[in-house]
Amino acid sequence: MEQALATIISAAHIGAAIALFNGAFTTFGQAKIVAQAIESMARQPEASDDIRSTMFIGIALAETSGIYGLLIAIIMLFANPLVNIFINFVS
Amino acid sequence: MLNVENYWVLKIAGYDVWITETIFNTWIVMAVLIILAIIARMKLKSFKVIPSGFQNVIESLVEIFDDFVTNTMGEKLSYVAPWFFMVFILVFSSGLFSTFGFRAPTADFITTFALAMVTFLMMVVLGFRHRKGKYLKSLFQPNFVFFPINVLGEIAKPVSLSFRLFGNMLSGTIILTLWYTLTPTLLQIGIPAALHGFFDVIMGFLQTYIFVIISLMYIKGAADE
Numbered sequence: 001m002e003q004a005l006a007t008i009i010s011a012a013h014i015g016a017a018i019a020l021f022n023g024a025f026t027t028f029g030q031a032k033i034v035a036q037a038i039e040s041m042a043r044q045p046e047a048s049d050d051i052r053s054t055m056f057i058g059i060a061l062a063e064t065s066g067i068y069g070l071l072i073a074i075i076m077l078f079a080n081p082l083v084n085i086f087i088n089f090v091s
Numbered sequence: 092m093l094n095v096e097n098y099w100v101l102k103i104a105g106y107d108v109w110i111t112e113t114i115f116n117t118w119i120v121m122a123v124l125i126i127l128a129i130i131a132r133m134k135l136k137s138f139k140v141i142p143s144g145f146q147n148v149i150e151s152l153v154e155i156f157d158d159f160v161t162n163t164m165g166e167k168l169s170y171v172a173p174w175f176f177m178v179f180i181l182v183f184s185s186g187l188f189s190t191f192g193f194r195a196p197t198a199d200f201i202t203t204f205a206l207a208m209v210t211f212l213m214m215v216v217l218g219f220r221h222r223k224g225k226y227l228k229s230l231f232q233p234n235f236v237f238f239p240i241n242v243l244g245e246i247a248k249p250v251s252l253s254f255r256l257f258g259n260m261l262s263g264t265i266i267l268t269l270w271y272t273l274t275p276t277l278l279q280i281g282i283p284a285a286l287h288g289f290f291d292v293i294m295g296f297l298q299t300y301i302f303v304i305i306s307l308m309y310i311k312g313a314a315d316e
Contacts, residue, residue, distance in 0.1 A: 053304070060301040062250050067258035074261070 001090060005083070012080050016073035026066030033058045095199055113199040116136055120185050120196060128264035163307045168221075171213065171307075178206060181304050186260065190287045195295075198260040200253065208307040214248070226313060238295025248309055252302065259298045263290030265297035 037055040041048045075081075094251035098115055101108040138146050156179065158170040173186055182197055189195035196202045230241045267286055271279065 051104055056297070056301060057304060057308070058299075060255065060305065067255055070258050070262060071254060074265075 003087060007080055008086055009080075012076045012082060016076040019069045019072040019076065022069040023066050026063060026069075029062045030059050035064060095194070111152050111199075112194055113196050113201060113253075115174065116193055117185070117196040118226040120188050121179065124180060124184060132295070155208075162204065162212065163304065164311050165315065166216070168311060171217075171310065174209075174213075175303050175307065177307075179299055181298060182206070182299045182302060183255070186291045186299065188293045189260075189264070194264060195260050195291070197256055198264045203253040203257040203260075204249075206302070207249035207306075210252060210309060211245075211249040213306075214310050214313040217310055222316060252305060252309075256298050257303050259294055263294060266290065277288075 033055060037051050037058075041051050044051075098112065099110045103111060103253060134145060134149075142150050153176070156176045157169070159174050160175060161169040164171065185196040185202075188199070193201045204250050222229075230245070232241070267274055267283065267290065268288060
């Protein structure tokens with residue numbers, strides 16, 4: 001039984017690591033948004049206020065998937081439902 | 092600090108009402124804000140045509156926010172400004188409250204979900220109020236087959252809105268908890284101030300701004316033609 005529990009917990013940790021891996025893609029997307037915004041600001045400095053506020057909204061929307069990954073990782077590590085299911089199943 | 096602590100359990104009409112850390116901290120933030128509001132209201136009598144000192148601060152705060160909402164939403168919908176001014180002040184000051192070492196009220200999903208649900212209700216109610224049948228019709232665009240997908244899209248809006256704020260504030264809380272518990276005492280002088288400054292003040296302000304402006308854009312998308 002200990003071995004099965006250890007397998008479940010290690011699988012949850014690996015799952016959390018995979019869920020956090022999407023931070024790399026999220027950051028890549030955000031970097032692309034900021035790069036484009038800087039480029040258009042350099043082209044049109046008079047429109048930089050509009051571009052800046054739109055850039056922040058775009059960054060926030062792109063950040064959503066990263067946040068979802070973070071929350072899944074937190075649930076996997078600290079509030080794992082699989083362990084409770086396993087304990088109920090055994091007892 | 093990872094778990095939300097439970098302080099008291101009240102029994103009201105046979106139900107257990109849990110007074111958690113979040114609720115207690117929200118009361119403290121609310122008390123400070125209400126006292127500030129009462130002071131501003133009492134000073135309102137002595138306000139003059141030419142502002143100075145305290146009056147300048149209050150007037151510029153309200154005016155900047157009113158202009159911001161009017162620019163985003165247009166004249167017709169700018170009457171939602173007071174509510175979102177309240178949301179802005181509450182969320183930002185709960186981030187500031189966390190710099191004192193307490194848990195921020197927004198680092199609990201309950202608070203952010205409540206705020207996002209209000210945005211969702213405003214979206215639906217104002218959509219029906221300003222566009223009447225057209226709002227219902229917009230759920231069937233471009234075809235009636237797309238109705239379930241459109242409804243799912245509407246429901247996903249408050250979920251993503253609340254998870255974004257919650258995830259950002261919770262990640263700051265977790266990183267600071269790790270720092271407080273894992274490092275030796277010598278490293279806990281001064282360095283947490285910088286971390287608090289970044290995660291609570293800068294990220295708190297940015298996320299507050301984003302929460303408010305995305306709520307405004309959702310409401311505008313539902314209520315404006």
